[in-house]
Amino acid sequence: MTPSGSKRRVKIKDTSDLITGIVLLGFAIVLVFYLVPNYINEPPILQNPMMSPRWLPTIIGWLILLFSVLLILQAFIMEQRAEEDERAIEKGSTRRFVLMVLSLVIYVALFEAMGAVFCGILATLVLFVAHPVRTWWVYSLAFLFPIIVTLLFVEVMNVPLPIMPLGF
Structure with missing residues (x-):
């Protein structure tokens, strides 16, 4: 039996993915909810929403947000292996x-x-x-x-x- 006061801890398997995902998530939130609405103006007469100057930055921001959440989830699912890790960064010159x-x-x-x-x-x-x-x-x-x-x-x-x- 387990004691009533014990809590189940979630183990982080790859801290570099977690840190990268959190940084990208913060950037995406700032981009989507602050920078695009406040600093990219739309012309008053807009015939097609896809022609808006906000369209591409908004799409990019939402994609960064989605992939950062997936990267954070990956940090809890996939374990980083030192050997044969294709995600390992090789330092260049x-x-x-x-x-x-x-x-x-x-x-x-x-x-x-x-x-x-x-x-x-x-x-x-x-x-x-x-x-x-x-x-x-x-x-x-x-x-x-x-x-x-x-x-x-x-x-x-x-x-x-x-x-x-x-x-x-």
């Missing part, structure tokens, strides 16, 4: 980390001044150098993808992006 951060800084800092296409090309090339791409024809994708994505946003989705550097 410092050079790779610095180049990835540099790519982000280049894109954010130069986006307005140099345009989306130029910054996209430069950031993608830096990422290709960070993750050694040995096939040389793949580097042509660093030029092709930013151009296609920028034109898709500007021409199809009507998102005003700076395409070319200022003054050109």
